Amino acid sequence: MKSAVYIRAIIAFLITISAGYYQRLTGPTHPLNVGLEWKGTEISGKLTRNHGEESNQPIEITIPDTSVSAVLIFRRFNTNDEWVGMTMTRENDVLYGSLPHQPPAGKLEYFIQLRKGDDYQKLPQDQLVVTRFTGEVPSAILGLHVFFMFFGMFLSNWAGLEAISKKERMYKLALWTVGLLFLGGMILGPVVQKFAFGEFWTGVPFGFDLTDNKTLVTMITWVVAAWLSYKKKTSARAWIIIAAIVLLLVYSIPHSMMGSELDYETGKIGTGE
Numbered sequence: 001m002k003s004a005v006y007i008r009a010i011i012a013f014l015i016t017i018s019a020g021y022y023q024r025l026t027g028p029t030h031p032l033n034v035g036l037e038w039k040g041t042e043i044s045g046k047l048t049r050n051h052g053e054e055s056n057q058p059i060e061i062t063i064p065d066t067s068v069s070a071v072l073i074f075r076r077f078n079t080n081d082e083w084v085g086m087t088m089t090r091e092n093d094v095l096y097g098s099l100p101h102q103p104p105a106g107k108l109e110y111f112i113q114l115r116k117g118d119d120y121q122k123l124p125q126d127q128l129v130v131t132r133f134t135g136e137v138p139s140a141i142l143g144l145h146v147f148f149m150f151f152g153m154f155l156s157n158w159a160g161l162e163a164i165s166k167k168e169r170m171y172k173l174a175l176w177t178v179g180l181l182f183l184g185g186m187i188l189g190p191v192v193q194k195f196a197f198g199e200f201w202t203g204v205p206f207g208f209d210l211t212d213n214k215t216l217v218t219m220i221t222w223v224v225a226a227w228l229s230y231k232k233k234t235s236a237r238a239w240i241i242i243a244a245i246v247l248l249l250v251y252s253i254p255h256s257m258m259g260s261e262l263d264y265e266t267g268k269i270g271t272g273e
Contacts, residue, residue, distance in 0.1 A: 060094050063095055064093045135196050156243065224239055
């Protein structure tokens with residue numbers, strides 16, 4: 001029945017949206033929300049952990065109490081550099097600072113030192129913030145990459161549900177899925193990587209970039225499923241279900257974990273945290 005098909009498609013769409021939302025909220029480059037009440041005033045802000053423009057990285061926090069000042073303190077990540085402090089400037093309730101631009105895959109670690117009279121407070125209170133710099137990726141290329149990857153994931157989820165229901169539609173969906181994932185992950189993905197970090201591919205066999213390796217595992221699994229679907233093999237149904245599950249598991253890993261990181265001593269880009 002057509003209603004059952006629509007229901008499976010809607011479920012696949014909801015799974016895709018949920019995975020996309022999860023990806024947006026997790027990972028080492030997602031902004032860190034900070035907030036606390038200190039000395040009778042509410043302090044809040046989003047401390048950014050990624051910067052992809054050819055400029056210094058802006059940092060801002062909201063502190064209504066004008067008697068509170070702040071210093072942005074930072075140094076290059078994974079180095080023994082001395083900490084550098086920069087006084088943040090106030091405009092109404094907001095204090096502004098900036099981190100110096102770094103080469104692609106370069107990272108800085110930073111925190112904010114608050115002061116009111118003779119009292120000091122570190123922000124965040126219990127950790128350092130690590131931010132990564134990237135080259136600027138053209139918005140059209142990045143947009144197409146994201147579109148193909150998420151549309152491919154939607155079809156992957158749909159194909160998996162059709163396979164569970166033993167419907168013939170799964171074969172055609174499998175072919176469309178592998179095509180979209182190939183365009184988004186194996187064509188546009190390396191192009192995005194080149195703009196961002198200067199390398200087309202930093203996964204196996206050239207490195208251990210987790211994002212590239214996740215893409216490779218997903219692609220191999222779906223190529224097998226699509227080939228078996230094209231040949232209408234009896235094992236195609238099982239492989240489609242496996243491939244759909246693998247893709248979901250891949251998307252459960254926070255984006256940019258173990259991504260590209262510049263070694264400031266050697267000047268080479270390797271794999272970071």
